[in-house]
Amino acid sequence: MPNVTPRTRTVDVRTALVDAAIAVLERDGLRGLTVRAVAQEAGVAPMGVYNHFTDKQGLQRSVVDFGFARLTDTIHASADPDPGERMMRCGRAYRRIALEHPQVYRLMFGPDLGHGTLENPARAFEALVRTIMFAQAGGVIRAGDPMTIAKNVWAAIHGAVILEIERAGPEMPSSADDEYESLLTMIQRGLAPAG
Known part of the structure; x- marks a missing residue:
C-alpha cells in the first residue's frame, strides 16, 4: 500500500x-x-x-488585512471593566502592535496600497468607538458624538506612533514610553467631562 x-x-x-x-x-x-x-x-x-x-499586491493586501485584524482584536482585548483603564490599555496596545511590526504598520497606512479590504479599518474604528462609548457611559469622557471623538483620539495616537516609528519627532529628555504615557493622559484629561 x-x-x-x-x-x-x-x-x-x-x-x-x-x-x-x-x-x-x-x-x-x-x-x-x-x-x-x-x-x-x-x-x-x-x-x-x-x-x-493573484499577484504581489494581493499578498500585500493580505498582510494589511492581518495588521488590521490584529489591531481590532487588540482593541477588543483591552476590555478592562474600569472605563478609564480600558482607554489607557487600548492606547498602549495600539502602540505595542505598531512597534512589534513597524513595517506592517507603515504598509497599513501607506499611500501605495490603501487599506487592504475596505472593511478592515472600519472594524478597527468601530472597536475604538465602542471603547469611547464605554468611557462615556462610565463618566470618564464627556458627552458628544463618539465617532468624532474616536477619530480625534485615533489621529492623535496614530500621529505619535508614526512619529516614533519614523524617528521624525524631536529628541526628548524623557523615554519614548514616558512620552507616550503622557500623551494618553493628556487625551484622557482633555476629554474629561467639564466640572
Missing part, C-alpha cells in the same frame, strides 16, 4: 505565506517584499505564492 501524505489545508498554506511575507517585510522592507523572497522564506515555489494570491 503506498504512503499517502495528507495535503496541507489551503488556509494553513495561506497563513504560512502571510507569515513569511511579514517576516520578509520586517527584515527587508517593502522593496524586499517580492514573490520570490516570500516563496523562499516559506519554502515553496514562487508558483505556490501565485496560487494563493
Whole structure:
C-alpha cells in the first residue's frame, strides 16, 4: 500500500505565506517584499505564492488585512471593566502592535496600497468607538458624538506612533514610553467631562 501524505489545508498554506511575507517585510522592507523572497522564506515555489494570491499586491493586501485584524482584536482585548483603564490599555496596545511590526504598520497606512479590504479599518474604528462609548457611559469622557471623538483620539495616537516609528519627532529628555504615557493622559484629561 503506498504512503499517502495528507495535503496541507489551503488556509494553513495561506497563513504560512502571510507569515513569511511579514517576516520578509520586517527584515527587508517593502522593496524586499517580492514573490520570490516570500516563496523562499516559506519554502515553496514562487508558483505556490501565485496560487494563493493573484499577484504581489494581493499578498500585500493580505498582510494589511492581518495588521488590521490584529489591531481590532487588540482593541477588543483591552476590555478592562474600569472605563478609564480600558482607554489607557487600548492606547498602549495600539502602540505595542505598531512597534512589534513597524513595517506592517507603515504598509497599513501607506499611500501605495490603501487599506487592504475596505472593511478592515472600519472594524478597527468601530472597536475604538465602542471603547469611547464605554468611557462615556462610565463618566470618564464627556458627552458628544463618539465617532468624532474616536477619530480625534485615533489621529492623535496614530500621529505619535508614526512619529516614533519614523524617528521624525524631536529628541526628548524623557523615554519614548514616558512620552507616550503622557500623551494618553493628556487625551484622557482633555476629554474629561467639564466640572
